[in-house]
Amino acid sequence: MYECLVDGEISGRISTADRGLQYGDGLFETIMVTGGQPRFWQSHMDRLAAGCERLGIAAVPQPILLRELKTVSAGQSRCIVKIIITRGSSERDYSPSGLTQSNRVVSSHPWPEAERDPGVFGIRARVCELRLGIQPALAGIRHLNRLEQVMARAEWDDPLVHEGILLDREDHVICGVSSNIFLVYAGRLLTPRLDRCGIRGVMRAAILGAFRERCEQRRLLLDMLPEAEEVFVCSSENGILPVIRIDHWEYEIGPVTREVRQWLEEQ
DSSP, X not given: OXXXXXXXXXOSOOOTTBHXXXXXXXXXXXXXXXXXXXXXXXXXXXXXXHHHHHHTOOOOOHHHHHHHHHHHHTTOSEEEXXXXXXOOBOSSOSOOTTOOOOEEEEEEEEOOOOSSOHHHHOEEEEEEEEEEOOOXXXXXXXXXXXXXXXXXXXXXXXXXXXXXXXXXXXXXXXXESXXXXXXXXXXXXXXXXXXXXXXXXXXXXXXXHHTGGGEEEEOEEGGGGGGOSEEEEEETTTEEEEEEEETTEXXXXXXXXXXXXXXXXXX
């Protein structure tokens, strides 16, 4: 059974006064849970804490969130748990002044099942027409306002296209709609700098840590995509997915991508 806890109580409803519903005023984490154990738990909690500090939202103690994660995932061999923290509830007013009690929603969801493993065969992607706005104050954190991603994902309904590649307004490659992206050049791993927009993904951070001597964060222009030797996208939910095609550019699943996938399997 898949469950949902709202502020620690079994419920599927939130107040209409909740600022997450009213303004997207909050943060979220999506965590894979296997055998009752959350993957990359501390990395998710560190990002959530950093987001709460950035936005000035009252943080929820980790032991509470871990207990509730285990509650909603109990009895399931594997599932996805989503944690939402909002600034709390208020009248219809943008001002966050005086709000010291955050709200939280912890829910479990089915593990995604695929007939064909995209990690083995690779995925196709497209460059989205939508351009991400540049806003350093929100860059990196996983805030609730995902309208740019919703609009980008609405651009295609081709079931063969697994992901969309997002650029900023200066045509820098930033990320996938629901992933981070790495390009391989001469054995080196290049990933976009995310100081102006985009989300600093937990899987991205893990790869940067494990392969730090071969990784570089830099501005990546659109015209670098066809020159890449290999491309892969990553997320805590889907792991590492080789990209075999972006629009009309084709790629091999090369040795670096296979090496990174093997590293993840060994974790």
